[in-house]
Amino acid sequence: MLDANIRSILMQVRDEAADQGIHATLLLHHEKSHLMRIGNSSVSLNTSEDLLRLDMVVTDGRRQGSQTFLGAIADADVVRSVLAAAKEKARVASPKTYDPIPDEVDVPVSEDSQFDTDLAELDPEVKESAYREIFGKLGEEYNYSGSWSSGATEVYLLTTANRNEAYHRGTDQLFSLVLKHPASKWELTHQQTGWRAADFAAEKTTDEIGRLLPTFENSGGCKVDPGEYTVILGAGAISEIVGMAAWTGLNGRGWEEKQSWTARMKPGDMILGENISLVDDPGNPHTFMFGFDMCGRKRGIFPLIGDGELLNLMYDSGTAARYGRKPTGHDTGSPSLVMDTGFGPSDPLDAARDMGRVLYIPALHYMNLPSRSKGIFTGSSRFNAVLVEDGRIVSPIFSTRITDSFQNVLGNVSVISSIPESVNGSNTYGRRTPVAMSVPSYMIASGIKITDSADSF
Amino acid sequence: MTDAAEVKNDISQNISRISSGGAGYVDARYYMEDSSETLVLYDGDLEANDTTVQSGVGVRVLWDGAWGFAATSDPSGLRSCFDKAAQNARTASELVKAPLFMGKRDPVRGSYSTPVEVDPFTVSLQDKLTFMTRLDNELKDEFILKRIVYANFMKKSIHFQNSEGSEIQKDLSHVFGMMMAMALDCDGEMQRRSMNLYSTGDGTAGWEMMTNPELFSGHAGRIKSELVELIKAPQLEHGRRSVILLPGQGHLQVHETIGHPLELDRILGYELSYAGGSFVDLDSFGKLQYGSEKLSVSSYGGIENSPGSFGFDDDGTLELDYLLIDRGLLVNALTSRAMVNEANEKAGREVFRQSGGAARATSFYKAPIDRMTNVNILPGTDGTLEDIIASTEDGIVVDNPVSWSIGSNREHFHFGCEIAWEIKDGKRTRILRNPTYQGHTLEFYRSLSAVGDRSTWKVEQVNNCGKGEPNQVMQIGHGVPVVKFDDVITGERK
Numbered sequence: 017m018l019d020a021n022i023r024s025i026l027m028q029v030r031d032e033a034a035d036q037g038i039h040a041t042l043l044l045h046h047e048k049s050h051l052m053r054i055g056n057s058s059v060s061l062n063t064s065e066d067l068l069r070l071d072m073v074v075t076d077g078r079r080q081g082s083q084t085f086l087g088a089i090a091d092a093d094v095v096r097s098v099l100a101a102a103k104e105k106a107r108v109a110s111p112k113t114y115d116p117i118p119d120e121v122d123v124p125v126s127e128d129s130q131f132d133t134d135l136a137e138l139d140p141e142v143k144e145s146a147y148r149e150i151f152g153k154l155g156e157e158y159n160y161s162g163s164w165s166s167g168a169t170e171v172y173l174l175t176t177a178n179r180n181e182a183y184h185r186g187t188d189q190l191f192s193l194v195l196k197h198p199a200s201k202w203e204l205t206h207q208q209t210g211w212r213a214a215d216f217a218a219e220k221t222t223d224e225i226g227r228l229l230p231t232f233e234n235s236g237g238c239k240v241d242p243g244e245y246t247v248i249l250g251a252g253a254i255s256e257i258v259g260m261a262a263w264t265g266l267n268g269r270g271w272e273e274k275q276s277w278t279a280r281m282k283p284g285d286m287i288l289g290e291n292i293s294l295v296d297d298p299g300n301p302h303t304f305m306f307g308f309d310m311c312g313r314k315r316g317i318f319p320l321i322g323d324g325e326l327l328n329l330m331y332d333s334g335t336a337a338r339y340g341r342k343p344t345g346h347d348t349g350s351p352s353l354v355m356d357t358g359f360g361p362s363d364p365l366d367a368a369r370d371m372g373r374v375l376y377i378p379a380l381h382y383m384n385l386p387s388r389s390k391g392i393f394t395g396s397s398r399f400n401a402v403l404v405e406d407g408r409i410v411s412p413i414f415s416t417r418i419t420d421s422f423q424n425v426l427g428n429v430s431v432i433s434s435i436p437e438s439v440n441g442s443n444t445y446g447r448r449t450p451v452a453m454s455v456p457s458y459m460i461a462s463g464i465k466i467t468d469s470a471d472s473f
Numbered sequence: 474m475t476d477a478a479e480v481k482n483d484i485s486q487n488i489s490r491i492s493s494g495g496a497g498y499v500d501a502r503y504y505m506e507d508s509s510e511t512l513v514l515y516d517g518d519l520e521a522n523d524t525t526v527q528s529g530v531g532v533r534v535l536w537d538g539a540w541g542f543a544a545t546s547d548p549s550g551l552r553s554c555f556d557k558a559a560q561n562a563r564t565a566s567e568l569v570k571a572p573l574f575m576g577k578r579d580p581v582r583g584s585y586s587t588p589v590e591v592d593p594f595t596v597s598l599q600d601k602l603t604f605m606t607r608l609d610n611e612l613k614d615e616f617i618l619k620r621i622v623y624a625n626f627m628k629k630s631i632h633f634q635n636s637e638g639s640e641i642q643k644d645l646s647h648v649f650g651m652m653m654a655m656a657l658d659c660d661g662e663m664q665r666r667s668m669n670l671y672s673t674g675d676g677t678a679g680w681e682m683m684t685n686p687e688l689f690s691g692h693a694g695r696i697k698s699e700l701v702e703l704i705k706a707p708q709l710e711h712g713r714r715s716v717i718l719l720p721g722q723g724h725l726q727v728h729e730t731i732g733h734p735l736e737l738d739r740i741l742g743y744e745l746s747y748a749g750g751s752f753v754d755l756d757s758f759g760k761l762q763y764g765s766e767k768l769s770v771s772s773y774g775g776i777e778n779s780p781g782s783f784g785f786d787d788d789g790t791l792e793l794d795y796l797l798i799d800r801g802l803l804v805n806a807l808t809s810r811a812m813v814n815e816a817n818e819k820a821g822r823e824v825f826r827q828s829g830g831a832a833r834a835t836s837f838y839k840a841p842i843d844r845m846t847n848v849n850i851l852p853g854t855d856g857t858l859e860d861i862i863a864s865t866e867d868g869i870v871v872d873n874p875v876s877w878s879i880g881s882n883r884e885h886f887h888f889g890c891e892i893a894w895e896i897k898d899g900k901r902t903r904i905l906r907n908p909t910y911q912g913h914t915l916e917f918y919r920s921l922s923a924v925g926d927r928s929t930w931k932v933e934q935v936n937n938c939g940k941g942e943p944n945q946v947m948q949i950g951h952g953v954p955v956v957k958f959d960d961v962i963t964g965e966r967k
Contacts, residue, residue, distance in 0.1 A: 049943065051942060051943050052565070053743075053746075053942055054746070055738075055741070055742055055743035055745075056570060056571045056741065056742055056743070056815075057570040057571070058538075058539065058565075058568060058569040058570045058571055058572075058573075059539050059564075059565035059566075059567075059568045059569065060539075060540065060565075060573070060743055061540050061542060061565070061840055062539070062540065062541045062542070062561040062562065062564055062565035063541070063542040063543065063561065063840055063943070064542070064543045064544075064557055064558075064561060065543075065544055065838050065943070066544075066545070067544075067546065067838060068546070079519075080519070080522060081522045081523075082522060082523045082524070083523070083524050083525075083526070084523065084524070084525040084526070085525075085526055085527070086525070086526070086527035086529070086546055087526075087527060087528060087529065087546040087547070088546055088547040088548075088549075101524065105522050105524065105598060106522070108597070108598045108599050108602075109519050109522050109598070109602070110519045110602050110606065112518040112519065112520075113516075113517065113518055114518070140561060140564045140565075141564055141567070144564055144565070144567050144568045147568060148568055159742055161742050161743065161744075161745035161746045162745075162746045163746050163747065163942045165942065165943070192746045192747075193746070194745040194746045196742065196745060196750075203745065203750075205746070242966070273618065273619055273663075274618065274657060274661070274663060275619075275655070275663045279661075279663075280661060334520065338518070381749065381880070381881045382749075382878045382879050382880075382881070383878060384876035384877055384878040384887075384889075385875075385876050385889075386875060386876045386887070386889035386907070386909050386965075387662065387875075387889070387907060388663065389661070389662035389663050390662060392965075394876065394878045394887045395878055396878065396880050396881070396885070398749070398881040415880045415881060415882070415884065415885065417878075417880075417885065417887060417911075419887065419965060443944055444942070444943040444944045465966075467887075467911070467965070467966065468885055468887070468911055468962075469885075470880055470882075470884050470885050470913070471884075471913070
C-alpha cells in the first residue's frame with residue numbers, strides 16, 4: 017500500500033496549496049520493476065528499479081506549468097519545492113487561447129483488484145529457472161533470447177479542487193522468448209502476459225513453440241511475391257492494427273484537426289466492416305484495468321465502434337477544453353481497448369480449411385503510417401509467420417511487408433475468432449505503464465496488400 | 474541527493490566492498506543532475522511547459538560472467554543498491570552459457586563537457602517563449618491549419634567510477650528544436666513541412682544553436698513556401714527511379730539501416746526479443762560489400778556540437794573516431810567492451826581490436842547497452858545538390874520523414890517523406906505529394922551513385938532513438954551529405 021508518510025505529506029501540501037488559492041494537480045507514480053533479459057541462452061541483464069516520481073501541474077487561469085521530480089520524498093519541503101517550481105512556470109507561461117478544464121478527482125477511488133503479492137515479490141530465481149526449463153525442453157542446440165518484465169505500480173492522484181483521493185495499485189508481467197536457429201536464422205517466439213504470477217506457465221511456451229518447430233526445421237522458407245492475399249492475422253497483428261487505427265482515427269484531437277483517417281466521417285457513419293466492434297473498457301480483465309484517468313475522471317465502458325459504425329471519439333482534457341467538448345475520461349494514452357470476438361473456430365487452421373492458399377501473420381513488426389489521413393499503414397511479419405494451404409501449414413515465410421489501409425483490412429474480415437486473447441502493449445520507455453488490449457485470437461481478411469518480402473530469413 | 478562528495482566517497486567504498494566480495498567488475502554512474510525542459514507551442518498555445526529533474530546512482534556488477542543492475546534515487550539507500558545489483562548478478566550467473574567479461578583496463582581519469590556558449594537553463598522561460606512565439610508568428614498564414622514550435626533542453630552532470638580505478642566526469646548539454654506547419658491538400662489530406670535544428674559539426678551546443686538562423690530559426694519562411702506548393706502538387710506515381718536524399722531524410726536512412734544493424738549487441742542477438750536482429754554477422758566484417766565504393770561511414774565522437782558526442786562511454790572508454798564502412802566494405806561495428814570480448818571469443822579470432830566506446834545508458838536507472846554515437850556518411854566528391862540533380866535523368870529529391878518501417882533484421886525498409894521534387898533530365902520540374910520509397914538494405918546502398926561534398930553535409934540530431942529492455946530513449950547525431958541512389962522502388966502500387 018501507499019507509504020503512509022508520503023500520503024500524509026502529499027495531502028498536507030495539497031491542503032496548503034488549496035489554502036493559498038493555487039490550482040494544482042499532484043500525481044505520484046511509484047514503480048517496483050524487475051526485468052530479466054536473455055541473450056545467447058544466458059541471462060544478459062538482471063535489473064531492479066524502485067522509482068518514485070511526482071508530477072505537479074499548476075494552473076493559473078489560462079497559464080499552466082508542470083514539474084516532474086524523480087527522487088526520494090523525505091519531507092514536505094521536497095514536495096513544496098516541486099510545487100513552487102510548477103507555480104513559477106505557470107506564472108511566466110504565456111496564456112492559452114482557451115480555458116483549461118480544471119483537474120478534479122470526481123469520486124474517491126481506491127482499487128487494487130489486479131494486484132498480486134506473489135508477482136510483486138517474484139524472486140528473479142523463478143525466472144531464471146523457468147528459462148532454464150524451457151531451454152532444456154525445446155533443445156540446447158538453439159539460441160535463445162527474451163525478456164521477462166514484472167513489477168508493481170502505484171498511482172496516487174490529488175487535486176486542490178476537493179479532498180478526494182484516487183489510488184490505483186496493480187501488478188503486471190510480460191514474458192517473451194525467442195528461439196533462433198543458429199545456422200538457418202529463422203526465429204520463433206512466444207509471449208505470456210498477465211497480472212498474477214500464476215498467469216505464467218513454462219509449458220504454454222514449450223507447447224506453442226514445439227508445435228511450430230517441425231515446420232521450420234523441415235522447410236527452407238519461402239518468399240511472398242507482391243500482390244493481394246487472404247491473410248490470417250493473429251492477435252498480435254490485430255492489436256497492432258486496431259490499436260493504431262484507434263490512436264489515429266478515434267481520438268478527438270486528430271478528428272477535430274482533420275488529421276485522422278476518420279476526419280471526413282462523423283459519429284453514426286459506417287467506417288469499418290459491420291463485424292467490427294470496439295470499446296474502451298477499463299473493467300475488462302483481459303486488459304490492465306485502470307478506473308480513472310490522470311485528470312481524476314472515473315472511467316467506465318466507452319463504446320467506440322459498434323458493428324462498423326463510428327459511435328464516439330475520445331477527448332482528453334486538453335483537447336476537450338480547446339474544442340469546447342466534454343472530456344470523456346478515455347484517451348488514446350492509456351487505453352483498455354476491447355475488440356469483440358466473433359464466431360470462428362478456436363483453431364485458425366480450421367477456419368482456413370476451405371480457403372486455399374492463405375498467409376498466417378501472427379504479429380506485425382515496426383508499424384508506421386505513411387498517410388494518417390488515408391489510414392494507410394505499413395509493417396512486416398517477423399516471427400512464426402507461415403504459408404497455409406487448405407488449412408495445413410506448408411512453409412514458413414520470410415519477413416513480409418503489408419502496406420494497406422485500416423478500412424480495407426478491417427472492412428474485409430470474413431472470420432473472427434470466438435476466443436479473446438490479451439495482448440500486452442506496455443512500454444517501459446519512461447515510467448511503468450501497463451497497457452493491454454483484448455482482441456480475438458485471430459481474424460481472416462481478404463484482399464490484403466503485400467508490397468515486399470525479404471529474400472531469406 | 475545530498476552532498477556530492479559524500480555520495481562519491483560512499484560509491485568508492487561500496488565498489489571496493491563488492492569487488493572484494495568476488496565481483497569481476499563493478500561500476501557506478503552518479504547523476505548529480507539530470508534535467509530536461511520541454512516547451513511546445515501548438516497553434517500558439519503553450520501546450521507543454523514541463524521540467525523534469527532527477528538524480529541518482531545506477532550500479533552495475535559483473536559476477537561470474539553475468540550482469541546485475543540496480544538503481545536508487547535515495548542517497549541513504551546506496552549500500553542496499555550495491556547489494557541488490559550484486560545479488561541480481563549472482564542470480565543471473567546461474568544461467569550463463571556465454572560468460573561476459575570486460576577484460577583488464579588501466580584506470581581512466583578524464584572529463585568531458587559539451588561546449589556551450591549560453592546554457593539554455595540560464596535563459597529565462599520568458600525569453601524562450603518570446604523567441605518561440607516569434608517563430609510561431611512567422612509560420613502563420615491563412616492556408617495553414619496547424620503550427621507547432623518545439624524546444625527541448627537537456628543537461629546532465631554524471632560522475633563515473635569503476636573497480637579498475639577509473640573516474641570520469643561528464644557534463645552534457647543538448648538542445649533540440651523543431652517547427653512544423655500543416656495544411657490540407659487538394660484531396661483533403663493533411664500535408665506538413667517541418668524543420669529540425671541541425672548543426673554543421675563545428676561550434677557550440679547551447680541556446681545559441683536555437684537562435685542561429687542557418688541552423689534553425691531562419692527557416693520558417695522556407696517551409697511555409699514549400700508547403701503552399703506541396704498542397705497543390707500531384708501525387709508521386711509508382712515506379713523505379715533515382716532517389717536523392719537530403720540530410721533531413723538521409724540521416725534517418727543511415728540511422729535505421731546502417732546504425733542499428735551495426736550495433737554489436739544486436740548482431741550478437743541480445744535485442745532479438747524486442748528491437749530485432751541484424752542481417753550482419755561476425756563473418757561479414759572485412760568481407761561484406763555493404764554499399765558502392767562511394768559509401769564510407771564513420772562513428773565519430775569528435776563532432777563538437779552533437780548529442781552523439783559525450784567524451785567517454787558508460788564503460789569508461791574514450792569515444793573514438795573510426796570507420797564502420799570503408800569505400801563500401803564493412804569493417805567495424807558500434808561496440809562496447811563486453812560485446813567486443815564476446816564477439817572475438819565467439820568468432821575464435823580478433824574481429825574487433827577494441828571497444829568503439831558505444832556503451833550508453835539514458836539515465837541513472839538504466840543499464841548501458843550498445844548505442845549509436847555520431848554515425849556519419851563521409852562527404853564525397855560529387856559536388857553540390859545542384860550538381861547531383863544535374864546528373865540525374867529521372868528521379869526525385871526527398872526530405873524529412875513522415876513514416877519509417879524497417880524489417881526486424883534491418884534487411885528491408887519502407888519510408889514515407891514530407892515532400893519530393895521531381896527531377897527530369899537534370900532539372901527540378903515540380904513538387905510531388907506523398908512520396909514513399911522502399912528497398913532492401915544491401916541492394917540499396919550498392920546503388921549509391923553520388924555523394925555530395927562537404928557543403929551538403931549536415932549533422933542532424935535524433936532525440937528519440939528507442940532501444941533495449943527496459944526501454945531507453947537516446948540522443949544521437951548523424952552527419953550526412955546529399956546522397957543519390959538509383960533504380961529505387963518509389964510510390965505505392967495502385
